[in-house]
Amino acid sequence: MAKVPVQFTLNGSEKAEFIESGTTLLHALRDKIGDTSPKGGCHQGTCGACSVIIDGELRLSCLTLAETCSGADIKTTAGLAEGGVLHPLQRAFLDAFATQCGFCTPGMIMAAKVLLDRTPNPSREDVVEALSGNICRCTGYEPIIQAVLTAARANSQNAA
Amino acid sequence: MELRKDYFADVRKDGLHEIGQPRPRLDSPGHVTGKTAYFADRNFPGMLHLKMVRSPHHHARIRSIDTSEAEKHPGVVRVLTAKDVPHNVYTILILIQIGPEDETVLADGKVRWRGEAVVAVLAETERAAQEAAAKVKVDYEVLPAVFDMEEALKPGAPLVNEYHGQNYYLYDSGECRKVRFGDVEAGFAQADHILEQSYRSSPIEHAPTETTGCVVAPEGNDRFTCYTNTQAMFFTLDNTSIILQMPGSKLHFVGGTVGGGFGGKVDVIVEPIAILGAKLTGRPVCFIYSREEEMQISSPRAAEKVVIKDGVMKDGRIVARKVTGYTDAGAYSRHSPYGAQKGAAHYPGPYTIPNVWIDTYCVYTNRTPSSAMRGFGVTIGDFALEVQMDKLARLIGMDPLEFRFINAYRDGDMKAHRQPTEGAALIECMQEASRAANWPVAEKYMAMSSYKKGA
Numbered sequence: 236m237a238k239v240p241v242q243f244t245l246n247g248s249e250k251a252e253f254i255e256s257g258t259t260l261l262h263a264l265r266d267k268i269g270d271t272s273p274k275g276g277c278h279q280g281t282c283g284a285c286s287v288i289i290d291g292e293l294r295l296s297c298l299t300l301a302e303t304c305s306g307a308d309i310k311t312t313a314g315l316a317e318g319g320v321l322h323p324l325q326r327a328f329l330d331a332f333a334t335q336c337g338f339c340t341p342g343m344i345m346a347a348k349v350l351l352d353r354t355p356n357p358s359r360e361d362v363v364e365a366l367s368g369n370i371c372r373c374t375g376y377e378p379i380i381q382a383v384l385t386a387a388r389a390n391s392q393n394a395a
Numbered sequence: 396m397e398l399r400k401d402y403f404a405d406v407r408k409d410g411l412h413e414i415g416q417p418r419p420r421l422d423s424p425g426h427v428t429g430k431t432a433y434f435a436d437r438n439f440p441g442m443l444h445l446k447m448v449r450s451p452h453h454h455a456r457i458r459s460i461d462t463s464e465a466e467k468h469p470g471v472v473r474v475l476t477a478k479d480v481p482h483n484v485y486t487i488l489i490l491i492q493i494g495p496e497d498e499t500v501l502a503d504g505k506v507r508w509r510g511e512a513v514v515a516v517l518a519e520t521e522r523a524a525q526e527a528a529a530k531v532k533v534d535y536e537v538l539p540a541v542f543d544m545e546e547a548l549k550p551g552a553p554l555v556n557e558y559h560g561q562n563y564y565l566y567d568s569g570e571c572r573k574v575r576f577g578d579v580e581a582g583f584a585q586a587d588h589i590l591e592q593s594y595r596s597s598p599i600e601h602a603p604t605e606t607t608g609c610v611v612a613p614e615g616n617d618r619f620t621c622y623t624n625t626q627a628m629f630f631t632l633d634n635t636s637i638i639l640q641m642p643g644s645k646l647h648f649v650g651g652t653v654g655g656g657f658g659g660k661v662d663v664i665v666e667p668i669a670i671l672g673a674k675l676t677g678r679p680v681c682f683i684y685s686r687e688e689e690m691q692i693s694s695p696r697a698a699e700k701v702v703i704k705d706g707v708m709k710d711g712r713i714v715a716r717k718v719t720g721y722t723d724a725g726a727y728s729r730h731s732p733y734g735a736q737k738g739a740a741h742y743p744g745p746y747t748i749p750n751v752w753i754d755t756y757c758v759y760t761n762r763t764p765s766s767a768m769r770g771f772g773v774t775i776g777d778f779a780l781e782v783q784m785d786k787l788a789r790l791i792g793m794d795p796l797e798f799r800f801i802n803a804y805r806d807g808d809m810k811a812h813r814q815p816t817e818g819a820a821l822i823e824c825m826q827e828a829s830r831a832a833n834w835p836v837a838e839k840y841m842a843m844s845s846y847k848k849g850a
Contacts, residue, residue, distance in 0.1 A: 271436035272429025274654070276604045277686040284604055312429035325427040329419065337426030338604040338654030344427065372604050372655045 243307045245270060246314020254301050260294075261285045263301035264311065272313035272341045276370070283369030286342035287311050293349040295368075312341035315348070323386040324348060331382035335373040343369050347383045357387055402823050403846060422652075433652050434622040437610045439679035443472055445672055446524035448514035448531045449692070450506035453761040454540035454553065457504055457513070461532040465516055468530055470523030473676050475515040477503035480671060481640040484558070486728050487663055490633050497558035498727035498764070500638055500667055506535070507555055507726035508763055510692045512664075517672045517680060540761035544700060544721045547760050555726055555759040564724070564732045564757035572739035574753035576811035582715025582750030586706030588790050593702045594779035598695035598723070601768055605654020607693055608683030609665050611673040619670050620647040624654060627661040634663040639671055646670070658767035659693055662729055694766035697731055698723040701779040703742075706750075707787050711801040718742040720755035722772065725764035732757045734765075734772030741773040743811040744780045745821050746802040751811035796829055800840040807847050819845040 238253040245268065252267045261278075264270045264287070276282035278297045285296040288310040315322040321329065324344050334340045343366060350357055350365035357365070362383045363376075371379060398415045425431035462474040477483050483503055486496045502513040514531045518524035539553040546552055547562040555562055563570050583589055609623035625631040628650050636643045653660060669682040684692065699722055706715035720738045724731035735757035742753050770777075788798035800822065808816045822845040829836050 265436070266438055269438075270429075271432075274433070274605065275435065276606070276654075279686060282604055312427075316428055321427065328427045329423050332417075332420070334420065334423045334426040336604070336653060336655045337422060337431050338433065340426040341429045370604060372602060372657070 239302045241301050241305050243304045243309050245309050246311060252301075256302060258301045259297050260287070260299040260301045260304055260309075261296035264296060264309075270311055270313050272311045274338050274341060276338065281370070282339070282342075283346065284339050284342040286345040286369065288345055288349060291349070291352070293346055293368075310345070310348075312344050315344065322348075323389040324351070324383065327382040327386035327389065328379070331378050331385060333374060333378040333382035339369055339371045343371070343379055347386070350383070351387055351390060355387060355391055357384070359384065399827065402820070406846060431652060433605060433654050434608060434610050434624050434650075435605070435681070435683060437612075437622045439610070439612050442610070442679040442681050443517045443519065443672065443676060444521040444524045445669055445680055445682035446516050446518075446521070446528045447512045447688075448516065448528045448533065450502065450509055450511040450513055450533075450535075452506060452535050452537050453509045453542070454538040454555070455506050455535035456538060457502060457506065458534040458536055460514060460534075462514060464530040464532070465514075465527040468518070468523065468527035470519040471516060471527045472519065472678070473517045473672065474527075474531070475501065475517070475668065475672060475675070476513075477501040479675065480638065480668070482638050485634060485638050485663075487630055487634055487730065488728065488733065489637070490630060493728075493732060495558050497556050498729070505538075505557075508761055510763060511726070512668070515668050515672065517676060542760055542762055544698075544723050544756075544758040544760060547758050548756070553761075555761055559759060562759045564728065564735070564759075566732070566736070571754040571756045572736045574739050574743070574751055574811050576743075576752075576813070577715075577750035579715050579717050579750045579752035583704075583706040583717075586714050587709045588787075589704065589706050590783070590787055590790055591702070591704040592783055592786065593700065594775070594782065595701075596696075596699045596775040596778070598698050598763070598765060599768060600690055600693070600695050601655070601657040601659030602690065603653075603655030603657065603659055606684040606686060606689040607660055607665055608681070609669050610679065610681045611666075611669045612679045613673050613677055614647070617641075617674070618645050618647065619673055620649060621666055621670055622649045623666055624652065624656070625650050625660055625663075625666065626653055626656040626658070627663075630661065631663050631666050635667045635670060638663075638667040639674070657769050658696075658771060661767045662694055664693075692763070694725075694729055694764050696768035696771055696774075697725075697734060697765035698762075699738075699775040701738075701742075701776060703779060703783045705783060705787055707791060709791055711788075711791060711793050711798050713746060713748050713787070713802050715750040716743065716748045717752045718754075720753070720776065722755065722757050723762060723765060724757050724759050725762040726759060727764040728757070729764050729766035730771065731765055734767075737772030738776050740812055741776050742780065744777075744784075745804050745819070746799075747804045747808040747816075748802070748811065753811070794836065796825065796834055797836050797840055799825060800836065800843060803845070805845045805847055821845055
C-alpha cells in the first residue's frame with residue numbers, strides 16, 4: 236500500500252507522518268502519533284467517541300481520512316488543559332458526575348467545546364442538539380447536559 | 396438529596412458519614428483529560444491482529460477445515476484451530492463447581508450457533524487478518540436447529556449440546572430449580588380468583604461504547620501480560636489458566652478500566668485465544684470485536700418466558716402462586732444456569748405468600764449463548780411479576796399500590812425458600828413513593844411499618 240505524507244498541527248504542535256493511504260485520522264492519531272484520547276467505539280460514524288475539532292469544526296475522526304488533514308489545525312481532548320489547569324468543560328464534567336466509564340467523555344467534551352466556542356450562552360435545547368451525535372451508555376445524558384451548562388456559566392463569568 | 400432518618404431511628408446506628416455526601420470519582424480526572432488508559436490504548440511494536448472465522452450456520456457438523464489459502468495470504472503469521480487449544484472444552488462456572496464443561500474455544504466437529512468461533516487468524520494488519528479469514532474454507536453439513544425453548548424441550552427435538560445430553564441444564568434438584576412452600580393447590584382451591592398469564596422477553600444486547608477485546612504482550616520466560624476490559628478479572632485469569640493449561644503465575648492480567656460493560660464483559664471469550672496466539676507467535680496480539688461482532692456475537696441477556704398463576708382473595712391477599720420460568724441459554728451455559736436459579740429464588744417477589752410452587756428451567760437452543768446482564772435472571776421476572784400484580788389488583792377492583800401494601804413482606808415473615816425476612820423496609824419505600832408520585836393511599840397503609848415490633 237502506498238504511503239503518503241501528512242502534516243498537521245495537533246493541539247498546537249507540528250506533526251508529520253508517513254501513513255498508508257486510506258488510514259483514518261482516528262487510527263493515525265492513536266496508532267502513529269500516540270494521542271489515544273479519541274476513542275474508537277463504532278468506527279462507522281454513529282457513536283461520536285472519536286470526535287475531534289478540525290479547523291474549528293466538529294468531525295468524526297473515524298470517518299475522516301488522515302491524508303485529507305494536511306495543513307489542518309486539529310484539537311483533541313488531550314490538548315484541552317492548559318498549563319495543567321483544566322478547561323472549564325473538563326472541570327464541569329468532573330464536578331457534575333458527568334463521567335462514568337469515561338469512554339464517551341473525550342468526544343462529548345469536544346462536541347461541547349465547539350458549541351461553547353460558537354454559542355457562549357447556550358440554552359438547554361442547544362446543548363441537547365450539540366451532543367445529539369454522541370452516545371453515552373452508562374451515565375445518562377442529564378449530568379452531561381448540566382455539566383455543559385455549568386461550564387458555559389463559568390465561561391461567561393470569566394469573561395465578565 | 397433528602398435523607399429520611401426518622402425511619403427505624405430506634406433500631407439502626409446513625410454513624411454514617413458518606414451517604415448523602417458528594418464524592419469525586421477517582422477515575423474522573425483521567426476521563427476528562429483523555430488520559431485514562433483503556434486496553435486498546437496500549438500499542439506494542441510488531442503487534443499482530445486477530446480475526447475470527449465464524450459459523451454462518453445455526454447448527455452444523457464440520458466435515459473439514461482448509462486453512463491453506465489463508466496461511467499463504469500476505470501478512471498472515473499463524474492460523475489457529477481447535478487442535479491448537481490445550482483444553483478446548485470449558486465452562487466459565489466450573490470454577491464454582493458448576494459443570495459440565497460444554498463450550499469450545501474454537502469449534503471442534505460441530506457448531507451450535509451462528510457466529511460461533513471456528514478458526515482464528517493472526518496477521519500483521521487488521522486488514523490482512525480479515526482478508527485471510529475470508530479465505531478459510533469450512534465444509535459444513537447443516538443440521539436441524541431449534542430456536543424456541545418449548546420446542547427444544549419437546550421429545551425428539553434436535554439435541555443442541557451433547558455435553559448435556561438433553562436440551563436443559565440438569566441441576567442437582569433435577570431438570571429445573573424448584574421452590575415448594577405450603578400447598579399451592581389447596582391455596583388455589585381457597586382463592587376467590589385465579590389469574591394465569593404468560594410473559595415473554597427477547598434477548599437484549601448491552602451495546603457498550605467500547606467493544607470487547609484485549610491486547611496481549613509476551614514478557615519472555617513464557618509469561619504474558621494481558622490488558623483487557625473484562626468485568627470479571629479472576630474468572631478470566633482462572634479460566635484462561637485452565638484453557639491454556641498454564642499456571643496463573645505465568646499470566647499477568649491488567650484490567651480495571653472498562654468502557655461500559657453492564658454484565659456483557661464477564662464471559663471469558665477473547666483473552667484465552669489472544670494469549671494462545673501470543674504464545675505461539677512470540678508476538679503481541681490484539682483482538683478487538685468490531686461493532687458488528689459486539690452486536691451479534693457477544694452474549695445478550697437471555698430471552699425468558701415466565702408463566703405466573705396466582706390465587707387471590709377479594710380482600711387483596713395472594714394465597715397461592717405457581718411460576719414456571721424458562722431461561723434461553725442459547726447453545727452454551729456461560730452464566731445462564733445461575734440466572735435461571737436466581738429466578739427460582741426471586742419469583743415469590745417481595746411479597747408474603749403462604750403457598751408457593753416454582754420451577755425454573757435453563758434451556759439450550761441454537762441461539763447466541765446468553766449470559767450476564769444487570770440483574771439477569773430477575774429483571775424480566777420483576778417485569779412479569781409487577782405487571783401481574785397490576786392485573787391482579789384490577790381483577791379485584793383494588794388500587795394497585797394498596798394491593799402491594801397488603802402483600803408486602805415484613806420483617807419476621809417466612810419467605811418461600813424458608814429464609815425469614817429481615818430489614819425489608821419495603822412498606823417505607825412504598826410510603827415515600829406514594830408521596831413522591833402524589834399517589835394517595837389509605838391512612839391505614841401510611842401507618843404500617845416493615846418493622847414489626849416484637850417480631
